């Protein structure tokens with residue numbers, strides 16, 4: 643089968659189309675004949691080599707979610723899965739393939755009215771957005787700021803905060819055009835990447851969901867209301883300065899909270915419960931899966947180039 647591997651760390655051209663043996667499902671696994679593969683922000687970070695210290699090696703197949711039809715099952719797996727349309731989580735790699743082996747506990751049936759492309763667009767990002775807001779103890783009537791709102795996690799966070807009754811949903815983004823699209827998803831105020839601008843934007847926020855981190859992170863502490871909570875779910879701009887906590891301590895009398903959130907701390911059962919609800923909502927049209935573009939699997943280099951160029955709004959989907 644065709645697969646995409648990271649032949650050399652660095653730019654998108656380091657990705658190569660290769661032939662690999664089709665997977666045979668181990669005990670407890672299914673094989674999914676993939677119709678859609680999600681391209682995540684973390685895939686480009688792994689490809690750059692920035693996470694080599696975490697054990698990612700050249701030869702790694704990126705991609706963490708696929709959707710398609712179950713074509714085979716391993717020992718101990720109910721054979722009635724064969725032929726069913728499912729979404730599957732492959733972990734921190736293994737998704738950019740024509741056929742993916744996935745533990746049965748990591749698959750979820752797709753509703754008839756949800757396409758494979760829509761499923762891989764919101765399958766992981768919607769769960770991260772949901773639990774990030776829960777981790778921040780977001781409550782209806784509160785003001786929310788989503789930093790990095792135009793990415794796959796951001797577009798889901800904006801929608802869930804708006805649907806959850808936020809008094810305001812401010813977003814940071816790099817252009818007015820992207821801001822207009824975020825307004826269609828529920829954003830009420832559009833700020834630039836530094837958090838400036840946005841006519842009549844709230845003076846402070848009860849919750850900040852931050853997908854960006856980087857050097858500017860501490861400046862966003864100033865935008866939290868008393869008892870405000872910031873939850874970092876991504877590091878698109880890299881790590882914050884080492885002394886970022888100093889800034890928060892300087893605002894001691896505001897009783898601020900800072901936390902990180904990783905979906906790894908949520909059980910597969912809890913992730914599936916939320917994902918199932920979101921799949922149903924997307925099928926009904928109550929939640930938008932924001933697909934930036936469909937590209938053939940062997941165009942993964944182009945997909946990563948578009949990611950690196952910052953032109954993606956939502957998620958690119960590869961179609962094997």
Ligand SMILES: NC(=O)c1ccc[n+]([C@@H]2O[C@H](COP(=O)([O-])OP(=O)(O)OC[C@H]3O[C@@H](n4cnc5c(N)ncnc54)[C@H](OP(=O)(O)O)[C@@H]3O)[C@@H](O)[C@H]2O)c1
Nearest residue numbers: 683790792793794795815816875876877878879903904905
């Ligand atoms: N917590 C979890 O469980 C979990 C799970 C999966 C992934 N992640 C993490 O989430 C991140 C990827 O999320 P994603 O796919 O939603 O993001 P993304 O698409 O990579 O980026 C989101 C947006 O950030 C803005 N941006 C890019 N570079 C920026 C910069 N230097 N400064 C400020 N804004 C910038 C861009 O929008 P504009 O141009 O409009 O500003 C971009 O669309 C990664 O760090 C990944 O590791 C976390």
